[in-house]
Amino acid sequence: MTGALLQSLVTGLLAGDPITAIGLIPVSFAAATDRPRNAWPYAVFGMCAIVLFSPLAWLLHAGLAAARLLPLEVPGAVLLLWGVRRTLALAFRRVPALADQSPFFFANCAVLGTGLLTAGRSPGQPAAALGHAAGAAAAFFVATVTIAHLRSRIETGRAPRLLAGWPSLLLACAVLWIVFQGLALLVR
Amino acid sequence: MRLPSESNQQLFLKSLAAENAVLHSGLGVMLAVAGTETAAQAFFLGSAALALILLNGLVAALAGDLLQKRAPVWLLVMQSALAAALIGQLFRDRLTELPPVTGVLLATLAVSPVAFARARTGTANMTIGRSLFDAAGFGTGLVAALVALGSLRELLGRGAVGQTRLLAHPPAPWMGTLLGGFLLGALALALFRVARARSAP
Numbered sequence: 001m002t003g004a005l006l007q008s009l010v011t012g013l014l015a016g017d018p019i020t021a022i023g024l025i026p027v028s029f030a031a032a033t034d035r036p037r038n039a040w041p042y043a044v045f046g047m048c049a050i051v052l053f054s055p056l057a058w059l060l061h062a063g064l065a066a067a068r069l070l071p072l073e074v075p076g077a078v079l080l081l082w083g084v085r086r087t088l089a090l091a092f093r094r095v096p097a098l099a100d101q102s103p104f105f106f107a108n109c110a111v112l113g114t115g116l117l118t119a120g121r122s123p124g125q126p127a128a129a130l131g132h133a134a135g136a137a138a139a140f141f142v143a144t145v146t147i148a149h150l151r152s153r154i155e156t157g158r159a160p161r162l163l164a165g166w167p168s169l170l171l172a173c174a175v176l177w178i179v180f181q182g183l184a185l186l187v188r
Numbered sequence: 189m190r191l192p193s194e195s196n197q198q199l200f201l202k203s204l205a206a207e208n209a210v211l212h213s214g215l216g217v218m219l220a221v222a223g224t225e226t227a228a229q230a231f232f233l234g235s236a237a238l239a240l241i242l243l244n245g246l247v248a249a250l251a252g253d254l255l256q257k258r259a260p261v262w263l264l265v266m267q268s269a270l271a272a273a274l275i276g277q278l279f280r281d282r283l284t285e286l287p288p289v290t291g292v293l294l295a296t297l298a299v300s301p302v303a304f305a306r307a308r309t310g311t312a313n314m315t316i317g318r319s320l321f322d323a324a325g326f327g328t329g330l331v332a333a334l335v336a337l338g339s340l341r342e343l344l345g346r347g348a349v350g351q352t353r354l355l356a357h358p359p360a361p362w363m364g365t366l367l368g369g370f371l372l373g374a375l376a377l378a379l380f381r382v383a384r385a386r387s388a389p
Contacts, residue, residue, distance in 0.1 A: 022292075166214045167378045167381075178367065
């Protein structure tokens with residue numbers, strides 16, 4: 001049990017990040033990472049959303065599979081995502097910097113995609129699903145903050161102005177993808 | 189921006205190229221990066237997105253036309269989720285032939301602004317016909333951009349497009365990975381900016 005948890009945690013950390021490992025880049029991610037200072041609250045809210053949503057998505061998948069209602073998984077997961085966002089907005093209501101991130105997670109493909117992948121990849125293994133969700137959430141946090149710093153370097157450096165915005169974000173993702181791949185090779 | 193004086197054809201062409209979902213606004217960047225591993229995957233996801241854009245455009249225009257109200261975002265997202273689930277069921281066999289994350293990408297289309305942003309911002313105060321032209325141009329532009337990126341990635345990464353082998357050896361096998369999606373996406377967006385800057389009066 002502990003071994004499976006640890007293994008899935010490392011897998012989630014090195015290959016579960018929705019941004020650099022799968023390419024699920026929400027539109028809000030571009031604005032959230034345009035300055036390193038803006039990235040922190042987004043990263044924390046996103047990390048909490050992934051940790052909370054993925055195990056629930058796993059439970060939803062297991063329940064619908066048992067009831068032979070798997071075609072309803074996507075609408076169910078979307079409703080679940082709204083519930084998670086509302087719960088987190090309530091939980092963070094005394095921390096305005098975090099509560100302000102709530103609208104970005106109203107419909108967030110990174111959180112939804114991570115939940116669906118976690119549910120689909122580890123059926124019947126709750127510990128593995130939990131480990132994968134925790135690893136993916138940590139990787140999302142690291143990726144968001146690192147990408148924001150890389151973008152600020154690219155955009156304030158000598159790079160041409162046409163790289164500002166989405167191109168610099170994608171270049172930063174490419175750099176981080178290489179880093180994660182290298183780390184994954186070392187761990188293997 | 190859409191002007192009342194624009195004809196349906198002008199609306200279509202403007203949404204198709206000048207306001208392209210991938211290259212202009214970045215709404216379709218997720219699909220351009222993650223959904224263009226092969227041309228077939230790009231076409232499948234682009235077509236699904238086109239269907240969702242048309243559906244949301246139609247519902248938003250109906251709400252504006254009949255009820256004089258803007259369709260709420262939750263309604264657009266929920267119907268997109270149901271439509272994505274239906275597409276997933278209808279093309280269940282096709283999905284098994286495409287790269288493994290295609291099913292998840294199809295599901296995430298439901299919450300992607302590319303599917304509902306156009307309906308939300310523009311089509312609510314348009315007639316149904318104009319709204320459909322606008323949505324069709326936007327969606328077709330998305331499909332065209334995705335298929336172009338997917339074909340290029342497949343050609344460089346595998347030396348083939350679909351079943352047709354065009355190069356004896358793939359010149360850049362890494363193009364088939366996500367790294368290719370990131371770099372080609374960045375290049376396409378930067379080139380589009382250059383082209384727009386040069387064509388500006």
